[in-house]
Amino acid sequence: MTSDRKHFVVLGGGTAGWMAACLLAHHWPHHRISVVESPDIGIIGVGEGSTPQLKAFFDTLGIAEAEWMPKCNATYKAGIRFFGWSERPGFESYFHPFHTQIDLFTEPQFAFHTRARRTGRNVWAHPDRFFLPASIAANGRAPLAPPNFPFAIGYGYHFDAVLVGKMLREHATSRLNVQHLEYTVTHVQLDNAGNVESLQTKDGAVISGDFFVDCSGFRGTIIQETFGEPFLPFAENLFNNAAVAMPSPNEEGDILSETRATALSTGWAWRIPLTNRVGNGYVYSSRYIDKDDAETELRAHLGMLDSEVEARHLKMNVGRVQRSWVRNCLAVGLSQGFIEPLEATALHIVQATVEGFIRAYENGGETESGATQFNRSLNERYDGIRDYIVAHYRMNQRSDTEYWRDNALNGNLSDNLKTIMTAWYSGGDLNEVIQNLNIAQFYTSLSWHCLLAGYGTFPLDEKLVASTDGLPLADMDDIDRYISGCLQNFPSHRAALKNLSS
Ligand SMILES: Cc1cc2nc3c(=O)[nH]c(=O)nc-3n(C[C@H](O)[C@H](O)[C@H](O)COP(=O)(O)OP(=O)(O)OC[C@H]3O[C@@H](n4cnc5c(N)ncnc54)[C@H](O)[C@@H]3O)c2cc1C
Incomplete structure (x- = not known):
């Protein structure tokens, strides 16, 4: 030695x-x-579930996807779809995409549209049509570009x-x-x-x-x-402190390349598709619901009220x-x-x-x-990561339970989060604010825009006016053509997974 x-x-x-x-x-x-x-x-x-960083981890160790993914029943993840975090019509769900170079072309147009909508123009500002990963996941594809595809595509995994x-x-x-x-x-x-x-x-x-x-x-x-x-x-700004988890069988058809995060009465349920089963769980606050009721709500959500599959209860610090x-x-x-x-x-x-x-x-x-x-x-x-997570709760657009109302009223926010919210509501330039705060290395401006626009945090529809003032808006039909053209390069998720094992 x-x-x-x-x-x-x-x-x-x-x-x-x-x-x-x-x-x-x-x-x-x-x-x-x-x-x-x-x-x-x-x-x-x-x-x-992972972020795209995990790919770098396996690459660093020299462990190929074909080596580890089949052993771990792993699938690809293009991003996360949030369901039910907003009651605003038209914003019942949105997709938080992982970064791809394809999206660099549409990101400025999305940011511009959201700002126009924040300042009262009736323009398209839901994130999903702007970004490729949302389409990849919605169409049962894998976020795997062919070798000659000239743009980098970030993705994570489920395992x-x-x-x-x-x-x-x-x-x-x-x-x-x-x-x-x-x-x-x-x-x-x-x-x-x-x-x-x-x-x-x-x-x-x-x-x-x-x-x-x-x-x-x-x-x-x-x-x-x-x-x-x-x-x-x-705990003062992240109320959840417990979870209950249980698997469910895989459904026929596509294996989704997205995690689903569905808002329930007192928290949210994850749905993570693996090759052999689906992982599910309900993350909740024990201040608002007890463990038995949380389990019943999860079972009802999964259509497994009478199932004998056991649930696991976990506490979280x-x-x-x-x-x-x-x-x-x-x-x-x-x-x-x-x-x-x-x-x-x-x-x-x-x-x-x-x-x-x-x-x-x-x-x-x-x-x-x-x-x-x-x-x-x-x-x-x-x-920095905590602030982004807190924003999901603080900005929620639900009013059906005390849990969601308390979250929406929560004043225990960091100065950074307050600055971001002020910029958003006052029609400010969110890109510039995030750059000035130097927080884009935790969550990018695109992620913040997707969250805030995805919830539909805009002036009420009846207050919006037609955009007749000559703003250089994007042509949404062009964007649809661009995204659907790019999509054709991506294989079906099932085929990509099969290919790993062959
Ligand atoms: C509900 C829930 C959902 C989650 N979802 C995600 C997700 O989607 N994505 C994600 O990235 N993370 C997620 N996480 C976090 C993730 O589970 C953990 O970060 C990860 O599993 C690492 O756990 P760990 O190794 O730190 O601890 P553990 O898995 O608890 O391992 C602790 C180890 O320490 C050993 N040990 C403890 N005490 C002793 C002792 N006295 N002597 C010897 N050995 C000891 C144990 O034997 C064990 O091997 C989630 C966590 C929870 C609670």
């Missing part, structure tokens, strides 16, 4: 633990990486989280030399300086290391239980620790925080945390200033 060879010990073998181990071992083959996983404490086992964990464990141990230890940690031993020295287990084993990565799930064994790092809850990197410990995954699953950002943050840590560690090693800077930038990411 050379003197600069360090031992990184990852505590936890959930998705976060194995993603962290794979990235560390891939980037640092000269260091020793171990994963300690309890045979007694299970993984959370939900979390089946079985338990199988992804197994596949990454196999990859880490067989190809990246990661050591897998099955122990339940009962005590975290600190040295005189307050750094973690070792993990002590139920069987009396002692696992020493130089640096520890806490992936122990919501309990946060090192970061929260041992170091007592404060947890900052987001929504918020984040004050600092993820403390001393010789980095918290990753649910131990560092969780912003409820509405935009499926948790694994995205896992990846960003580990990659950001690797860069920071390589640049400055284990210095106080390196950790401080890293934590600041990670917290900005957390809070």
Whole structure:
């Protein structure tokens, strides 16, 4: 062992633990990486949707889609369709697309139309007709362009989280030399300086290391239980704190390349299509509905009131620790925080945390200033993503239950979110505002426009006037032709999935 060879010990073998181990071992083959996983404490086992970042994760590790997707019953995801978040006629649903270069041509026209509508013109301003991924998903296609297609197409995945964990464990141990230890940690031993020295287990084993990565799930064994790092809850603006999940059989016909997020009485239900089943769940606030009623509402929503399929109930700690990197410990995954699953950002943050840590560690090693800077930038990411999620609730256009009315009246908003809302309602230039706030790296202006326009947050229809003032509006028939022409390049989702296995 050379003197600069360090031992990184990852505590936890959930998705976060194995993603962290794979990235560390891939980037640092000269260091020793171990994963300690309890045979007694299970993984959370939900979390089946991703952002486009996950493609970069598999590309970095050199794991081809044909290798991992069939093993994990995975499907492609072009974006998320939101149903029922607005009661405005014509805005019953909208699609939040993942980025494609095709959409760069229509994005300025969409932004222009939404601004014209915000200032009272009766012009087309629903997002779906402007963006290719909405059409890809609506037509049962996969967001997979042919090799000679000249534009980049971003996409994410749906997958079985338990199988992804197994596949990454196999990859880490067989190809990246990661050591897998099955122990339940009962005590975290600190040295005189307050750094973690070792993990002590139920069987009396002692696992020493130089640096520890806490992936122990919501309990946060090192970061929260041992170091007592404060947890900052987001409960004042994200009310949901529980979920109930259950699978349903796949339907005949297309497998959708979209996640569906349908607003229910007290939260929303996810629908995630895999190749062998559909994953469903209801994310709700226990302040407004109890777990039995939430389960009944989910079953009714799925048409499974009489089904014997069991439901799983989960609690969620929504918020984040004050600092993820403390001393010789980095918290990753649910131990560092969780912003409820509405935009499926948790694994995205896992990846960003580990990659950001690797860069920071390589640049400055284990210095106080390196950790401080890293934590600041990670917290900005957390809070930036949180603001976008909060906007879904604060801007909701429903009035049927106390839950939705309370969300719409919630005044606990960040300054950034207030600025965005003011710009939107006052007819301001939202692109410019998002640029000035420097938050486009969390959610782009296109995403913000889709959310706000998708809910139909415009002046009431009867107040709109015909647009006769010569504004350079887009010809919507041209846009339809453009999008449907592009669409012809994309294969059916079923065919693309079959192709992976052949
Ligand atoms: C309702 C819900 C829906 C979600 N949907 C999405 C989604 O669509 N997309 C997304 O990206 N994310 C989603 N997530 C988040 C996602 O599930 C998690 O981020 C992901 O699974 C990572 O979890 P984890 O590895 O941090 O924790 P866990 O899966 O809880 O793993 C913890 C690990 O730590 C080990 N451990 C704990 N204590 C000890 C101990 N004392 N000794 C030894 N080992 C120990 C356990 O054995 C286990 O291996 C969702 C979460 C919830 C709650």
